[in-house]
Amino acid sequence: MNTTLEKLKERIKDKKYKLTTQRQTILQAFIDAEEKHLCAEDVYVLVKAVAPDIGLATIYRTLDLFTELDLLKRLDFGDGRNRYELNDEEFAHFHHHLICVKCGCVKEFEDDMLETLESIIAKKLNFKTIDHQLKVYGYCGDCQEKMKAEEEAEAAQKGE
Template sequence: MSIDLSNLRQKFRERDYKLTPQRQIVLQVFIDNQDKHLSAEDVHNIVRQQSNDIGLATVYRTLELLSELDVLQKMDFGDGRSRYEINETSTPHHHHHLICLACGKVIEFEDDLMDELENVIAKNSNFTIVDHQVKFYGYCQECRKKRED
């Protein structure tokens, strides 16, 4: 997904925020790492490698703001750390995740097998469902091999 900076600046203006250089740097980390689910610490480490002087507290505040503005999606994979990814608003449902219990690796998958179940639930409960998330926990191929050895 590409980020439209003019649209993003407008979102910030509407909420009386500025798109500061620090916020742009944090956002660039997600643009450069779209296939990853990054924690605040991950983002901070990437920013520090680029020798930018942004503190961890600034990263946390920026991630929360970008999540609040629906630029990033905040996720909990049960490891005690919030993780973030670019919010893909162009798709009706978010992709789903496979989470390795050994190494913490997160693998995305796109198959949306939940549509039929979602329709049944909506009909039976008279409830309008607007989204869902699915997380499967297990062991990735590398960790399974290590466990077998």
């Protein structure tokens, strides 16, 4: 049995909410998804294949509830859409996001380099950090290659 799903089910039960079939389907979509930063529309597409009766409004309400229950983390990557990722111990490691400003892809990287900064903040300012997010904006490797090819083509065209 899927231990992640079981842990999340238990957290819902502990907070006195029912795990309806629709909520379980939406939760399972996050567990199964290859892409870990899903917007409501992404969830809708994944869920429609399994449960065509679940509407987009239900997905939005469920995402809000799961965020409130701390099952999901809401993320803002500056593209005008909220994205969500599981907030489970299995996924709770500190990780940071690399966001391509050209194609919008988001990649995670794990490096706890901010722990040093957190300990300095704790000592100097008597502030205990419980979470942090680092978002780095730039160009992914694919987009860099495309831009380079476009620049070379443009330069060749001007040279003619």
